[in-house]
Amino acid sequence: QSQFVESGGGLVQPGESLKVFCAASGFSLASDTIAWFRRVPGKELEALSCTSTGGGDPQYADSVKGRSTIWRDNTKSTMYFHLSSLKPEDTGLYYCATGPWSRSCSLLRSWYTKWGQGTQVTVSS
Numbered sequence: 001q002s003q004f005v006e007s008g009g010g011l012v013q014p015g016e017s018l019k020v021f022c023a024a025s026g027f028s029l030a031s032d033t034i035a036w037f038r039r040v041p042g043k044e045l046e047a048l049s050c051t052s053t054g055g056g057d058p059q060y061a062d063s064v065k066g067r068s069t070i071w072r073d074n075t076k077s078t079m080y081f082h083l084s085s086l087k088p089e090d091t092g093l094y095y096c097a098t099g100p101w102s103r104s105c106s107l108l109r110s111w112y113t114k115w116g117q118g119t120q121v122t123v124s125s
Contacts (some may be wrong), residue, residue: 001101002116003024003026004022004096004117005025006021006023006094006114006117007023008119009094009119009121010120010122011124012086012121012122012123013124013125014086014088014123015085016041017083017085018083018121019082019083020083021079021081022096022116023078024077024078024094024098025080028074028077029079029098030074031050031101032053032098032101033050033053033098033099033105033111034046034050034070034077034098035047035048035050035070035095035097035098035099035104035111035112036097036108037071037094038090038092038093038094038095039042039092039093039095039118039119040089040091040092045095046092047061047107048060049061049064049068050105050106050107051070051072052101052103052104052105053068054105054106056102056103058070058105059105059107061106063089064083067085068081068082068084069081069082081096085114085120086123087123088123088124089123091121091122092121093100094118094120094121095115095116095118096116097109097114097115098115099112099113
């Protein structure tokens with residue numbers, strides 16, 4: 001049975017940075033398109049970043065562009081998302097997701113077929 005173990009969330013102060021990660025169990029991430037999303041209470045699911053192995057550049061939402069990085073470690077079947085200069089509005093439930101191989105990744109939710117359980121990130125002083 002395919003599943004993710006998602007971790008790295010927690011309580012952080014504004015201005016700090018955080019890395020969340022998602023380890024795949026039962027399948028390889030090596031050829032998948034991977035992405036991170038977050039859900040803020042009262043708002044729709046927001047796509048944050050994606051990357052593929054097809055040669056296209058990673059994509060970042062405007063809300064995190066310039067202060068975030070997405071990457072994967074295929075030897076560990078793990079995907080990562082690092083976010084710096086955290087703000088209170090970054091508080092939310094962060095989800096990893098994978099989808100089929102693509103030449104350039106998509107930030108559309110519908111592309112992704114496997115989802116992590118979510119890890120809570122709270123930014124507060």
